[in-house]
Amino acid sequence: MKREHQETIGGAGSSNGNKAESSSSSMATGKGKLWVEDDQDAGGMDELLAVLGYKIKSSEMADVAQKLEQLEMVLGSEDGFSHLASDTVHYNPSDLSGWVQNMLSEFNNLPSTDLDSSILLSNNQDSQPSTITSLDFSNNSQSKVFVDDSEYDLRAIPGVAAYPQKEFDKSNDRKRMKLTPDGSSTAPAVAVNSLQSSNSSCSPSSSQQAIMAVSGTLSEPTRPVVLIDSQETGVHLVHTLLACAEAIQQENLKFADALFKLIGPLASSQAGAMRKVARYFAEALARRIYKIFPQDYCLDSSYSDTLEMHFYETCPYIKFAHFTANQAILEAFANASRVHVIDFGLKQGMQWPALIQALALRPGGPPAFRLTGIGPPQPDNTDALQQVGWKLAQLAQTIGVKFEFRGFVANSLADLEAEILDLRPPEVEAVAVNSVFELHRLLDRPGDIDKVLGSIKAMRPKIVTIVEQEANHNGPVFLDRFNEALHYYSSLFDSLEGSGLTPPSQDLVMSELYLGRQICNVVAYEGADRVERHETLAQWRTRFDSAGFDPVHLGSNAFKQASMLLALFAGGDGYRVEENNGCLMLGWHTRPLIATSAWRPAAGDSQLPSQ
């Protein structure tokens, strides 16, 4: 079910800080073209504001201006301001109209359920030990509707915001479901554009074109580069790597070989992250030049799980993924008495203890919790899924949460059918579908991702949480993929350097190996073997939007909590959480590296009872 896209310049914080021109000649014409001549584009969005990260229709502007004036006038008192500042959960600042409206509504809701909220407050504070002390938050006060509680144990998910009162629920839903059928305030449509690549020397294959046709459009390519010190002196090394990749693309293997031999000494002269990254990329290039293709990337999942565990310990990316996804799930499960999480990649189940604990701490008691874990077949026929399920069951028992587990083995998520999951109707059980770094594997075969998105809809979930790498490692042009990956993994490796672990720490070495395998897959593999087909948030948005999902926005409370999580990591200075049109991204300095988004089937798309 295709939704009507508005052509817009594209949203905040993402790659689309540029003006979309219908002839896409902006890149070719070079200099000269200055500022906005015409303040409106075809979609009716104000162009000036769009470039600055705010989506607002020209027709809405007078109304928004009036609301801004209203807010200005009613918020003369300090009390009014501090309430909005400290208690209100903000969503998607790019939707200026929605944001302003939200605050007006919040302000109007000010005097309300004092008694209920103070009960909620005291429950939370009793049960959550305080561990975070360094950050200052606004004072609690009885008259507030709910307070974003700053005291929490990392293992539990904090915040009264996760347990909204019924009254707040309505306005929450209003926020989230203000996506009207005519498509206003939808997820930002990406500027319609033909496939662009600055170095395209070959046209996309027909399967790629089919994928593009299905998914809609490809966003304009961007290449965010963050250089860390040594990379400046390593520029020669980078150029050599790129030249080698280009030679391979042109199938000039003799030249590629000559360049490859230069890389070793150049890499050795570098320090730290740059050297390590270069080595992995060089190795991957070597596989292509000398045609060494081991087939074992996917086979040993327990090996890759082990590596991932070390990566999990070393840096905050996976923790951030789990944390933000859990927050969205928790909020979606707010009033349900039976809940069911379907995890598309159970692995070691590291995401779930925190959620189980948070559910246990829910005022009014935990819901019954069902977990369905999906995983690949094991080479030695051990039932890895059951083992994980068993451990989680033990944890659930000790903290008093009713728990059920089911494991499903599948070679591919596309093999999954909603029917076999033994789902109960949405009135009985709230379902969450969770996918952390799994969906991109489906992108090799066109149709697989669509099948899976269809299955997800058939599961009638309350929420779908998706975490993916924020990079385009799935473009059709090898050199572009290589360049993208080089910069992406350079940032990742650099953040590992900043982790404060001194070599030869096992965690560090394993983490690097974990990433190194991904690099190898992106660069040296093709076809079905190339599973690390990362795509950007903008690309995923287009897919989900086209497939009939509405975004569920992650708000300022999740953002704040994620920021606090990061502050606990050594070398935390470089990590940045960023809000992007309702999604949250974690990056190293200014380079976003992973993105969490949440979705639900579009209203009116299924037989969901209205909530």
Added chain:
Amino acid sequence: MAGSSEVNLNESRRIVPLNTWILISNFKLAYNLLRRPDGTFNRELAEFLERKVQANTIPVNGVFSFDHVDRTTGLLNRVYQPAPENEAQWGIAELEKPLSTTEVVPVIIFFHGGSFTHSSADSAIYDTFCRRLVSTCKAVVVSVNYRRSPEYRYPCAYDDGWTALKWVKSRTWLQSGKDSKVHVYLAGDSSGGNIAHHVAVRAAEEEIEVLGNILLHPMFGGQQRTESEKMLDGKYFVTIQDRDWYWRAYLPEGEDRDHPACNIFWSEWHKSRRTGVP
């Protein structure tokens, strides 16, 4: 201010284009939420609300950008350059050759505004502005992501500005002209203008060549209010009250607005006798 707020709002709405008015009013509203009466700042909410854009080595409208981070200090600079003529060189940061060996290519070190507290080098508003600067001036722009108050007070922003100046001056790939040197201008709006000024003064003192300053409504003040401050209080999005908050957040604790960071005219008298800065 409260009494005359209605008149003030209408006046700015009459003069300022609607989309600009909405943009700045939106900032004003957000900033009001972020400043706490006790002088603390809601940094998390500020970062949540801030619209940012990534650097992009692929040229857009003839300009590309990339970020550089100094690992030891964590200082980030965003570099904006005109796109290379040769398309084959797009998407790569060229860090080996000078900008030109024949022509002079000015390098504008830009300090973004935000009253020392708000915004960053990767804020959408400043990214857009810096790109325009490159196009209009045919210059390279280096936007400095200096540390902000109240977490980092005076003189951190100036120190970061100084570090950035030294960094820019020492990049061979920013050199131009037959004399093979980096031709530097300092620029900034609001607090950025204040920083540019103070960095320029120090440059003059330490004999680092800066070719000129470009100050856009630079942020200065003093204990005594000027006539224009009193006349314009609240008329165009800015109030004396919020200015005072920002100075309290930036200046060392206990200092007032006659501190030389803020009130440059008082201390300029002393400085100009030594350095000859006009």
